[in-house]
Amino acid sequence: MQYDKAKDQFIQAWGTLGSAWGINKAMGQIHALLLITEEALTTEDIMEELKISRGNANMNLRSLMDWGIVQKVLKPGERKEYFTTGKDILELARQVSRERRRREIEPVMRVLNEVQEIEGDTPQVEHFKKVTGDLSGFTKQVDGALDKFIRSDKNWFFQVLMKMMR
Amino acid sequence: MQYDKAKDQFIQAWGTLGSAWGINKAMGQIHALLLITEEALTTEDIMEELKISRGNANMNLRSLMDWGIVQKVLKPGERKEYFTTGKDILELARQVSRERRRREIEPVMRVLNEVQEIEGDTPQVEHFKKVTGDLSGFTKQVDGALDKFIRSDKNWFFQVLMKMMR
DNA sequence: TTAAACTTTCAGAAAGTATTGAAAGTTAAA
């Protein structure tokens, strides 16, 4: 396979994966492009490579920076902003976990706790408490594990995987 | 809090969580409704409770059945179809993991493997191989862990969580 | 200052998704 074809396939796949998990396709594609490019790129480079508009590129670069997975690089003597992303996959996974935890797990936990404060003792209410309680318990466990992962180093992750396997 | 309010809040939250993870909102809401309802419900019950059309209800019930998390219940002597969902949260998590693995992780792994077959030995190509290789390695690890989880029983899950924590 | 180089914003357009409702299809009792 040729480099250009492989590159394109990877960028498309990363965009599609993003979409399936609720992340803007262009955001995924920009990230993919930065991942496979060693040097930092300008907005124009990205516009040209991905055939997207300036507004689109700018907006998604901001989002990627909000997520903490793309950094701005300023080159001495240059006005233009360059962008790059860390190439450490574990660190990327940690950052994504951190953000999704904050954005999606936390709000759900808040609701689960709130609805537990329900009045009454009909079977209906009991069942509701049971289900949301189970959900809350499970979510807390996952959240705790995620937190551990986020704070962890490389060794910890592989050690856990080893432990899981045996 | 009153039951009706809690119920509504939970249903909305579940729908919103679904959206954030690329799952149709109505699909999430139907699942939430079935979760907190002990008895199986008909399409009409669901239409009425969630104020959605027959087509919408039917379509999303089919999707939930495709995902393997909602079951059809046939009541003797009745023509109508009833629907219900398992109330075991761990089992739900396993089923969702199974499906997302099949639908999203597998295609990405296929692409990552394909693009590794790239020709050339320029620094560009080397870097591409490095990054996609890392990604592939990480994905395989996660996939393996997920597979283990999917096949696991309740005990295994909690044991792993305990191991992670220490 | 002014002007040039660059970034951000945002209204409107396009594309993508979800939803409706009614017609077509299916099934089982009469």
Place this chain on the structure above:
DNA sequence: TTTAACTTTCAATACTTTCTGAAAGTTTAA
């Protein structure tokens, strides 16, 4: 059979998200 009860499909529409391009904003150098 026929009919009634029910489910599925699907074209049309509504809604949401994404994208564009140009105008407005900002920063730096002259």
